[in-house]
Amino acid sequence: MKNILEVKDLSFSTNGKNILKNINIEVWEGYVHAIVGPNGAGKSTLASAIMGLEGYRDYQGSIYLKGEEISKLSIDERARRGITLGWQEPARYEGLLIKDFLKASARNKSNDFIFKQLERVGLDPEEYANRAVDKTLSGGERKKVELASILAMDPDLVLLDEPDSGIDAETLDKMFEIIKEQKKNKRTMVLITHSLAVLKQADHAFVFCNGEILMKAEAQKVIPYFKNKCLPCKHKNIPDEKGAR
């Protein structure tokens, strides 16, 4: 098993609060992984640290992408080495057309290619390519655009934060298909979630609770554990007051 990403002894605290406590994670190239845990467990914080987002760069420990320590690299330098993050609540851009948003990240800038990525996520290019990535899109549409832009970029490793939030059942099935396709194409995915349905898409999973990893195992073993222990648990995770990131 080749590790595309390794997180070693990662701890992070902010405002006097220990949010991540000595996290160790190995992500295998070409597999689908899940990081599961309740709200407030620290999942998005971990994703932010891995991507190097503002406010989450000051951590202890190391992060290796394809064997290279990336902690000193900026977000875009990390991205150009083959990683990206799909936000739980993606940003809106006034006046920026969907096709231009996709082109900005695409490895192939042709309209054909861009339109194809829109079709893959179930957005009709005729209708959507010239709309703006602004507030007029519903939450679900915006998530689809986010996914299309990631498909257009086609990086080796994708972190998807709560991919199912704001998405209807039909789209969710489509997304699960895409996850399977991407796996066939040897892309690596990390699905960050508190949903059993998403967890079921993974080969391998990490159970997160209160800033710690409770369990790492193949998804088959994690599913019953998460279902029986985590979902009903009234544990001490303190939900994110600032809401989803």
Next chain:
Amino acid sequence: MNNNNIDLTKELSRIIQTDDIFRQPDVAHIFIHHHKVIQSHLLPGLEIKVKEYEDHIEVNTTVEKDSKIDKPVHMCFGMLPEQGIQKIIIHNDIRENASASFLAHCAFPNAVDIQHIMEGTIQVGKNAHYRYLERHVHGLYGGVKVYPHSQIQLAEGAHFYSEFELIKGRAGLIDIQYEANCEANSVLEMIARISGKGNDQIMIKEIGHLKGERARGFLNTKVAATDHAKAEVYNKLTASAAYARGHVSCIEIIKDNGIVSAIPIVEVNHPKAHITHEAALGSVDSKQLQTLMARGLTENEATDLIIQGLLS
């Protein structure tokens, strides 16, 4: 046309991306490099008389009464050298009932120290329509100083629309001064979209006087200032006749140490006139930036893209 002119024309049209206009007989154009016309093509109803001088060029454009010029007239002003002054004195006369639109391209791709001075008078006759779009293509170093100054007269029922756009490359110094007098039932619309970075300086002063009954005026400015750029917007509408209507709007976007100050001025001297104004402040937020950076864009590329959207 000598070879030198052909080369200059080719180079300018490559920069402004308008190679195809030469193949269209129904599209009029004029190319002016420094103080010389290097290529032109006119159409019936459109007259452009030019006088070339050592230190400036005079361009007199007339659109004859009742003439409709369907496709935009391309006017390309440019200079390829790094240094110099280009001064253009321009008189546009759009006669009664005529209509024409002009697309001015200003290209200074190698500018280190260039001044582009445009002194214009524009007359739009009774019920005539005039559209003027000015797009600038500047280099990456900000060595251009641009002074577009115009006095505009709108006769009864005339329609004037102008758009000034500089959102790619460095603005350098821009000093826009337009002032328009508007007779009854005329419509004045001025739009400016400018993005400054580095130590660019942008000054916009657009003034409209709605003097005739039912004259309408809209001044719409969007400016962005990033890095240490500075922008000052001073837009003013006055209304002194019944049912004159107007709106002044300014959207400002700042990032880093950019500064924008916008002063909308409205002056109403008639009880039945009405003018409104608004100013909105936007900024480039960090989630927008970080999303694009997570897709591999540098911070500057991401900023440009976000601002282009905001200014569109």
